[in-house]
Amino acid sequence: MEKLTIKDIAREAGVSITTVSRVLNNKEDGMTQKTREKVLKVMEELNYQPNKLARGLVTKRSNMLGLIVPNITNPYFPELCRGAEDEANNRQYSLIICNSDDQSGKEENYIRLLKEQQVDGILLSSKDRLSKTSKNQLQNGKIPYVLFDRGEDGTDYSGVFLDNEKGGYLAGKHLTDLGHFQIACMTGPREIQNSKQRLSGFQRALKEATVDLPASSILVGDFQMDTAYRVAKKFLRDNTVTAIFASNDLMACGIYQAAHEMGIQIPDQLSIVGFDDIPLVTALIPKLTTVRQNTYEMGRKAIDLLINKIEGEISEGVIFEPTLIIRESTKNYNEV
Amino acid sequence: MEKLTIKDIAREAGVSITTVSRVLNNKEDGMTQKTREKVLKVMEELNYQPNKLARGLVTKRSNMLGLIVPNITNPYFPELCRGAEDEANNRQYSLIICNSDDQSGKEENYIRLLKEQQVDGILLSSKDRLSKTSKNQLQNGKIPYVLFDRGEDGTDYSGVFLDNEKGGYLAGKHLTDLGHFQIACMTGPREIQNSKQRLSGFQRALKEATVDLPASSILVGDFQMDTAYRVAKKFLRDNTVTAIFASNDLMACGIYQAAHEMGIQIPDQLSIVGFDDIPLVTALIPKLTTVRQNTYEMGRKAIDLLINKIEGEISEGVIFEPTLIIRESTKNYNEV
DNA sequence: CTGAAAGCGCTAACAG
DNA sequence: CTGTTAGCGCTTTCAG
Numbered sequence: 001m002e003k004l005t006i007k008d009i010a011r012e013a014g015v016s017i018t019t020v021s022r023v024l025n026n027k028e029d030g031m032t033q034k035t036r037e038k039v040l041k042v043m044e045e046l047n048y049q050p051n052k053l054a055r056g057l058v059t060k061r062s063n064m065l066g067l068i069v070p071n072i073t074n075p076y077f078p079e080l081c082r083g084a085e086d087e088a089n090n091r092q093y094s095l096i097i098c099n100s101d102d103q104s105g106k107e108e109n110y111i112r113l114l115k116e117q118q119v120d121g122i123l124l125s126s127k128d129r130l131s132k133t134s135k136n137q138l139q140n141g142k143i144p145y146v147l148f149d150r151g152e153d154g155t156d157y158s159g160v161f162l163d164n165e166k167g168g169y170l171a172g173k174h175l176t177d178l179g180h181f182q183i184a185c186m187t188g189p190r191e192i193q194n195s196k197q198r199l200s201g202f203q204r205a206l207k208e209a210t211v212d213l214p215a216s217s218i219l220v221g222d223f224q225m226d227t228a229y230r231v232a233k234k235f236l237r238d239n240t241v242t243a244i245f246a247s248n249d250l251m252a253c254g255i256y257q258a259a260h261e262m263g264i265q266i267p268d269q270l271s272i273v274g275f276d277d278i279p280l281v282t283a284l285i286p287k288l289t290t291v292r293q294n295t296y297e298m299g300r301k302a303i304d305l306l307i308n309k310i311e312g313e314i315s316e317g318v319i320f321e322p323t324l325i326i327r328e329s330t331k332n333y334n335e336v
Numbered sequence: 337m338e339k340l341t342i343k344d345i346a347r348e349a350g351v352s353i354t355t356v357s358r359v360l361n362n363k364e365d366g367m368t369q370k371t372r373e374k375v376l377k378v379m380e381e382l383n384y385q386p387n388k389l390a391r392g393l394v395t396k397r398s399n400m401l402g403l404i405v406p407n408i409t410n411p412y413f414p415e416l417c418r419g420a421e422d423e424a425n426n427r428q429y430s431l432i433i434c435n436s437d438d439q440s441g442k443e444e445n446y447i448r449l450l451k452e453q454q455v456d457g458i459l460l461s462s463k464d465r466l467s468k469t470s471k472n473q474l475q476n477g478k479i480p481y482v483l484f485d486r487g488e489d490g491t492d493y494s495g496v497f498l499d500n501e502k503g504g505y506l507a508g509k510h511l512t513d514l515g516h517f518q519i520a521c522m523t524g525p526r527e528i529q530n531s532k533q534r535l536s537g538f539q540r541a542l543k544e545a546t547v548d549l550p551a552s553s554i555l556v557g558d559f560q561m562d563t564a565y566r567v568a569k570k571f572l573r574d575n576t577v578t579a580i581f582a583s584n585d586l587m588a589c590g591i592y593q594a595a596h597e598m599g600i601q602i603p604d605q606l607s608i609v610g611f612d613d614i615p616l617v618t619a620l621i622p623k624l625t626t627v628r629q630n631t632y633e634m635g636r637k638a639i640d641l642l643i644n645k646i647e648g649e650i651s652e653g654v655i656f657e658p659t660l661i662i663r664e665s666t667k668n669y670n671e672v
Numbered sequence: 673c674t675g676a677a678a679g680c681g682c683t684a685a686c687a688g
Numbered sequence: 689c690t691g692t693t694a695g696c697g698c699t700t701t702c703a704g
Contacts, residue, residue: 005697016675021699031673047476052452053389053398054697057680062389064432064453072414073615081408085435094453096400097433099421116388117400117430140383225619253619260621279409280616283561283589285596341681352691357683367689390681393696 004048013042024050056118065306066114066122068098068107074223074250075278076295077125080148083299084123091307093120104131111137121306123148128192146306148298149194158309159317160302164197165204167291167322171245171273172205174289174324179333180243180271181209184217184235186228186255188247195223198247198275217241221251228254236262236270242333243271249278252288252329267331277325286328293322340384349378360386392454401642402450402458404434404443410559410586411614412631413461416484419635420459427643429456440467447473457642459484464528480645484638485530494645495653496638500533501540503627503658507581507609508541510625510660515669516579516607517545520553520571522564522591524583531559534583534611553577557587564590572598578669579607585614588624588665603667613661622664629658 006024010017015035022031023039042048056062067084069077081097088095096114100107107126111134114122122138124130125148130138138145147159175183185202188195199218206213219235221228228251232244236258246252252274256266264270266286274281277292298320308315342360346353351371358367359375378384392398403420405413417433424431432450436443443462447470450458458474460466461484466474474481483495511519521538524531535554542549555571557564564587568580572594582588588610592602600606602622610617613628634656644651 003697006699007697017698018675018700019673022674025699035673049448049452049477051393051454051697053392053454054680055699056389057387057393057682057697058699060680072417073411075409075411075414075616078408078411078414081433082435094432094449095434096430097417098431099418112385113430116385118387118389141385253616256621257619280411280589280619283593283616284619285592285621339681342683343681353682354684354691355689358690361683371689387681390696391683393681393698394683396696 004046006050009039009042009046009048012046013039015039062118062120063092064094064096064117064119065303066096066098066110066117066119067125068100068110068114068122069125070100070102070107070127072097072099075280076248076276079278079295080125080299080302083296083301084303085299087300087303088307091303093303093307095303100127102127104134107131108133108137111141115141115143119143121145121310123302123306125149128189128194144306144309146302146309148302158305160298160305161317161319162293162298163319163321164194165201167275167293168198168201168203168245168247169205170201170322170324171198171275171291172202173209174273174326174330175243175245175271176205176209176211178243178271178330181211181333182241183211183213183243183245184219184239184241185213185245186219186221186231186247186251188221188223188251190220195247202245221247221254223248223250225250225254225257228252229257230254232258233262236264242269243273243330245273245275247275249274249276249281249288249290252281252290253284256284267329271330273330282327284329289327289330290325291322292325294320340382342386345375345378345382345384348382349375351375398454398456399428400430400432400453400455401639402432402434402446402453402455403461404436404446404450404458405461406436406438406443406463408433408435411616412584412612415614415631416461416635416638419632419637420639421635423636423639424643427639429639429643431639436463438463440470443467444469444473451477451479455479457481457646459638459642461485464525464530480642482638482642482645484634494641496634496641497653497655498629498634499655499657500530501537503611503629504534504537504539504581504583505541506537506658506660507534507611507627508538509544510609510662510666511579511581511607512541512545512547514579514607514666517547517669518577519547519549519579519581520555520575520577521549521581522555522557522567522583522587524557524559524587526556531583538581557583557590559584559586561586561590561593564588565593566590568594569598572600578605579609579666581609581611583611585610585612585617585624585626588617588626589620592620603665607666609666611658618663620665625663625666626661627658628661630656 006017006020010020085095098110121144187199232255274288274290277290281288342356346356421431434446457480523535568591610624610626613626617624
């Protein structure tokens, strides 16, 4: 039982390969119902599976999409992947998922690889803005692409983004509404857009409530749990605050750990707000209050945009709105 | 700047396409260093990227591999993906990651899709044993494949597995060594191999220590946090145990939650052992004692096997040994 | 309504 | 040392 080709089917069904090709592609025109059925039956019997590479070679469409994520290990990204994958499959595309490990070298490499693999488009969730090389690869390679969340500022708004500023604001407002006024904030890496925007939204909220946020209370993290733990431990030893906003949930976990070891009760002595609403967050005790992004939907939408772009429809970028999910890790200051 | 082909390079460099093809494939023989360099330079200048589909069509090698995981949302699987991806890339293969959502329908569909996409091999991490359709697809499609963890019993040992029985034993022994004798166990779905083996290892350990494990203390979960939470809550209301072994870490999280809500202190009143050692487990308070599998390495090894198979070397399946990682969620019974 | 033939971009004999 | 040529499995005019 060697690999079957369209020829074998044609021979077996007593028709030409053109006819076989036609039924393969559901071309309505031409062909008796009978011929079609016969061909279909032969395919069935022989368990024929068309070679998509060969098809791609002539149609210039591989029906494959690339998705590059910075770190599949951060539970945020599997959500994105699932959304992307589901939408891609709905639309008859396959997804190649790649992990850039937060390294722009790897990212560039994957872009090249995906292009060689003739993917029809790329969804890029970059660590931060695109490196110059990446941008070049993408742009003068004329390959359709969509940016996810961490993108360009201004100009090239072809992507799916979150209103990070608003997210930060939501977190800040929640905390000040609860009456807190000694508040700290742990950001992601300083140079990352995302991170800056969340911070600036947060600052806006505190300002509105005339709560001061001294520079010393702005802690710089790296979106990882371990670092957050260390930074928090040091900070909590030397400072008194009643609330902390972590720019992502993973860092919130690190802060939990630090607080626990120092005997600081959450939320009784310390309120914590996270960001992302990754699934594991409900496993924390107490459950984390956080700013939710609908990652799954964002993934779907991003692929939707990408495919539209590939298929020639112009479709604008989208900005998603975050929402605040109040759970158990924040508490009214008065009750402290 | 239209899509460049090997022809363009040949014309530009003033050589034949064969020559270009040769430098592309690093064929050492023939060709002056000079010619090679000239071609290389032209490629560079024009930023040429070879079309892998076309190559695949003639070589019958796509250099793509498929990986099907049951649920990318369980943090266990991203680890596997990373290992698999890294090894694949090392060996110059790309990985298409697919998510079967624990549905064998989706799994079968993906197998078909991957085959049509002409992947060179498939790494299949199935929910449980293969469905008949999957098996057929794989076997009479003559496509190399390797099974991950949840596989066939006996016969076809082409895969990477964990010694689940030993893992269960390790957990049981740890608990009995600590002096516990009122112990419960939460398993995965009853019909799953994995699940059964972990349980039977666990039972073996208790038996050795002459500790009884009544049927009523064997709780059936589904490897998910939510269910575990519900089951545990009910169980803990009606029964007294001083230790629970959860067959995976996600379920351990659910048990934490239940215990917390009922005011049961871990590990003071209840010791818990998990299974997998997924990354988030150190975010739990107290940190979870668990049976670790080296998922990343297992992923690498699996791809290694797969590629060996593809490239014609025979390589046997591998069974990995789990290890016990003692953290903070278990405590000596005497100190209770 | 159906088929013959050209060609997608590349590799691999086989010649020169 | 290099080029010519015949496909890989499929789609797609263009004829019949």
